[in-house]
Amino acid sequence: MLHATVKRNTYQDSLRLMQVSTALGRVAGVNAVSVMMGTPANKEVLRAAGLGADELASAGPSDLVIAADVVDAAVGEALVAKADELLAHQARASRRPGLPSARSLERAVSIGEPDLALVSIPGEYVASETRRLLDRGIHALIFSDNVSVEDEVALKLEARERGLLVMGPDCGTASLAGLPIAFANEVHDGSIGLVGASGTGLQAVMVQIDRLGGGVSHAIGLGGRDLGAEVGGISCVQALRALDDDAGTRTVVLISKPPAPGVRDDVIGVAETLSKPVVAHLVGDRPQREVDGNVHYARTLEEAGRLAVALAGPRGARDVTLRPDQRWIKALYTGGSLAAEAAALLSAVIGEGERGNGYVMKSGGHEVIDLGDDRHTRGRVHPMIDPALRTERIPAVLADPENAVLLLDVVLGHGSAADPAGPLASAIADGLARLHADGRDIAVVASVCGTERDPQSLSAQTAALERAGVAVLGDNAAATRHALATLRRRDAPPRPPATTSAPIRRLLSAPPRIINIGLREFAVALHERGAHVVHYDWAPVAGGDPRLQALLESLG
């Protein structure tokens, strides 16, 4: 038999109600049960599921409905009691001492002075609530779905007009100035800024960046429709420009499911005007080129993370300022194939150059030398066994005022020197100290070919190089790409950085102060990790009647 109960003006968020529904479904004597707010759409769902009891007719959007198919009325009554108990338990469980909260927007804003709203109320209320936020100069991250695309376009245009950013609707992932918001992973801070119309796409790239030794400045979610034909990438373009403007961001990553064709061209067009390198991955897209100007195309999410780390460098690496007359990459290798790989990757960018005369490649002052080659080892021990042959060349390379980057390999394993990084690190630290005393600098970039169980230990050798001021990348191709990126950064940027609005610049300048509107769990999670957050205990106004609501808005 059908059994339905309507609880007037008892707003609960959908996540909680789904959890309650699942728990009630396990009660003996219950064939089916669903607990929902009484919106027209929800009532339709209940009717379609065969739970359309007559009592539903009177339920409004701010009324809670418990609709069940049960074996008898006693079970129905027991269900209602159990629902009350579960909701009360949820409310107790999510109560947190010290979490500021308020029952009106005005009060919440005056307590929290928020610059970002995290919005997770039902979709039909999103447009009006978000307008009230934008009116107050507050950026919005809209987690809610079921927002019409017309509302999305209107909100994003209004926001842009005011210099504000709307992320979403249906934006599940962001991380701003080190603060993960909603669905986000714990990653290290760093200089890679991400923009993505794709939640798990952003998460996957952030995770790879973290694993490969890089770090993240910001990850800006857009919602899955931002690069569609209707929205046309409004927020994407704002976010790209904001990251180009952001001092803490060195490399930009753009992730999206396949955009509408015209939008793809628009967005890539903007990416091409940025002053910083951009790694683009449009899931399912098969790019024709690996790199085009400042835009590097990745074929997978993993590769997007890998390229970004190669371009930006490892987190914690020192910031090297090069003078315009520092022009050359000097690569001193002990491994022949590693030298050949570096020469191939460099040649693709700076031109073929020459071979021979002891060089694997020489193009202008750019040089790749394999010191293990017979020409250099004549009568000397191979530099993988005795580092001296290379170490003694380090001071001259560092001292040459035209050199910009010293690029190195360090090969561990059986047969290699007991401590190849040791003497190398000493020579580099000494040389850099001398340069720094002179007000000069040079970038030193390396990769270590080895495992943790090698006699020399990968982590120990890496740490020795890092202490000496070396940027250590995860493999030789990454190190070579980082050397090239370092050289390009020295060049006057092709154009001035894009500019962003003052409010967006402020948003990215520090972890945001958040007003949470909707799922209380988000506020609790943010509060527990020490974020500045106020929870606005939202419920539909005017009993959820959309006509009355519209009237109130037009008056207010």
Next chain:
Amino acid sequence: MLHATVKRNTYQDSLRLMQVSTALGRVAGVNAVSVMMGTPANKEVLRAAGLGADELASAGPSDLVIAADVVDAAVGEALVAKADELLAHQARASRRPGLPSARSLERAVSIGEPDLALVSIPGEYVASETRRLLDRGIHALIFSDNVSVEDEVALKLEARERGLLVMGPDCGTASLAGLPIAFANEVHDGSIGLVGASGTGLQAVMVQIDRLGGGVSHAIGLGGRDLGAEVGGISCVQALRALDDDAGTRTVVLISKPPAPGVRDDVIGVAETLSKPVVAHLVGDRPQREVDGNVHYARTLEEAGRLAVALAGPRGARDVTLRPDQRWIKALYTGGSLAAEAAALLSAVIGEGERGNGYVMKSGGHEVIDLGDDRHTRGRVHPMIDPALRTERIPAVLADPENAVLLLDVVLGHGSAADPAGPLASAIADGLARLHADGRDIAVVASVCGTERDPQSLSAQTAALERAGVAVLGDNAAATRHALATLRRRDAPPRPPATTSAPIRRLLSAPPRIINIGLREFAVALHERGAHVVHYDWAPVAGGDPRLQALLESLG
């Protein structure tokens, strides 16, 4: 003044002599000093260096020469005493209790019953010594350089005739059945076999395989000239066929500096006939295609390692035997962009298929489903928050006898379930136990999007899945590629595996028993890691006179 001393019939290897030369150079009153064997080439080097004292004339190839430019005769005498002391010290330092050693080849062979010789004597003696080894059915890894290419071709042809393998000359790196030889890293055992005309190239790929969770069966070095026009890839082709024949190898990797054009075609032609997937990276080569039949082209050494692990799967993963009627990949995703990436990678291989109706892709029985899509979550909690929506589908997917692979994502981080892998692992372990009881099986492949510092911990979630029998790859693209490779392995192989000679099959069947000829350090290192090794205390025969030697050989 010049000061030279000749010590008759005192053979020392060049590594030791270089170390002695370096130490003597630091003695006060010494302008220049070099300690070498008195071969014609070395005497020429000494003369060119301005150390050509008259005494050199009488020195033969098996005589040790100490040639110096010193301030007075007393310093010269002191140098000789110091040299004696250093050589004696080296001899003591390299003496190891328990290292079997012999002064004749016959004796060494009878003590060690070797199947592989590690040859590091001076280049001019390599051809004759290697022939003596091949005559005795012993494979050779020739570390020495300065061997003529004519000798290399002749030795490799003779070896091939006898079903033996010659690695080198100038081969610095190998690892056979888990035993690293000469310059090699400590990597985990596994199912990836490598062939490389490139020492540090092999090392770099092995290291990446190890870091990405894969393992190595064998790494066969060839020497840098094997893929040149003269040698024509003789050993490379033998090694490729041997790895295709080897039961412990599942995926083959081919690494080389750019080969001669005709040789490239020959070698790739052989790779295309193998029954196993091949990852090819020819340093500096820019392949036109990513994959061509069974040959996958990598653009960097790092990518070669990454593709190999994706194809072979992680080390320690269980071996899944599929029946011919298990045909479909079922991908159940919680992340929309991850599902889109999987669909894109699968479509490129198995065809576009259809979208819609709740499928991100459907092609025959292949299905990619995004369970986070509205169509599946209607009234349910998103499967990233509550794994139930996916977990409850697992039994049916595992039970369907036509399914070959279940492909999954697991997304960690804030917002996600506290233990997404837990219920998933239980459902998989239960389902697999039921199948195994029935004599059936199915492959389960996943990636985990998360970091160690995520609330759920990457390593803990990965371990739970692995315990349940899931092959966990490092990222979603790798997991998808592994699902495809698993499906291809189920197919009847395109052709029978290549066959190899009985001696080469024996060589790869267990860690080799080695006879070391030349640098004693190699024998010491192998002995210390518990390898079966005998050191043959080689010195040039017949006082090093090449004519007399040739005569002795022709008689012997």
